[in-house]
Amino acid sequence: MGDMVLLSDVVAVSAEVAATSSRKAKTAAIAVLLRRLEPQEVAPATALLAGELPGGRAGVGWSTLSSLNVAPSREPRLTIGSVVETVDEVRAISGSGSAQRRAGALGGLLGEATGDEQSFLVRLFGGELRQGALEGVMVEAIAAAAEVRTEAVRRAFMLSGRLPATAEAALRGGEAALAEFRLELGRPIRPMLASPADTLDAALAELGECSVEHKLDGARIQVHRDGDEVRVYTRTLREITRNVAELVELVRGLDCRSVVLDGETLALDDAGRPRPFQETMARFGAQEQRAELLHPYFFDCLHLDGTDLLDRPLRDRLAALEQVAAGHRIPGVLTPPSEDAAAVFDDALARGHEGVVVKDLASPYAAGRRGKAWRKVKPEHTLDLVVLAAEWGHGRRRGYLSNLHLGARDPDGGPPIMVGKTFKGLTDELLAWQTEEFQQRSTGGDDWSVHLVPELVVEIELDGVQTSTRYPGGVALRFARVLRYRPDKDAAEADTIEAVREMLRGR
Incomplete structure (x- = not known):
């Protein structure tokens, strides 16, 4: 068989990566395997190593997976290609009896797999291997395997949004192939994100020449227009064009031929104050026309009339934004004295928004x-954390999944690191929703708890953090309470353990 790469090789490297906390060791192990792959194996193997099914989800529920009990193969013989074929076959199954036929196809695949491979495949189909945090490690490993700069890989990934396609280009043609990725109208790019700052003054001192803008309690949108064709995407790059007709119409009316805008949208009440975040998000998934009108507030312009602006400083991008969409800009001021910045902050809070974002005017996107x-500045402490498990409630909450186990993202690509629990802030509506939702995302449990695929993000309000030997990250949340779930974010966008520890220093 020579040096042919088998699924067992991928499984071994995945286990090696999970077993070490060293980012360097993870990167090296993945890079060694990537170098051994045939060109057609690079994209699917990259997906597998990142814990993703090649080609995306396949619609297999946990009940189907847990019902499969197939004797394992003694010898490893599954190739990456045969796994891809079965995944494609399972994804294509629909209509009556589809669950049974999916189970049959999966059973056939598992019969060809060793015990270790079976365990890997079941966790892969169940979404348990999906670690958004691994993306950073994968980018570095692809760069090492292809002997190119990490920045070149990161930029191509940002523009394509697809790790497998990025790896394929890097290993096929190096930096020249990676440089071919361009901002394409109609293909969303990954959004730039803000990190928390303790105070407004600290953010102003750190950034120098800056803009100070309202931080809205809305949902992130990215809008692409090419001629009359307008497309709207969420923060996770999901297209929602058909659900937001008023945004499409508004962007089609701007005075330009082509544009890519970054911003927030939210539903407002009659007094112009933001409606609850859930009402904005409900529009994104609506099948029928809903009453709430969405108002866009744009804060960046990434392309205008044939010119890409990603690498231009923010001040140039804001000039382009003013030119094309002045009436729809987010409220804010440029390089203000601190008293003006404080006035913007107070105004944002008075209007029911979350705070401000302070941005370096010299920075590219x-x-x-x-x-x-x-840097984002809010009056209270909040963190976006991943739900790891939930405990069954007692008394009035009997029969509901209540106490949440919360994890922060490991920046070195490991599983989320537990930092606390909370059952506070949960309304009856949220309790009912999460009890049903968690059981659909369960990876097992016991009499008192259910463990989840680590993908749901919840926004937690807290009084601060304290050092703790109880949790592996060495810190614990103080007086944590649930603000809301964040269906617009995935685990890759949760706050890191470093962000949690910084709050300790901030105290």
């Missing part, structure tokens, strides 16, 4: 990264 060029 670093898509997909939560860097230090954009």
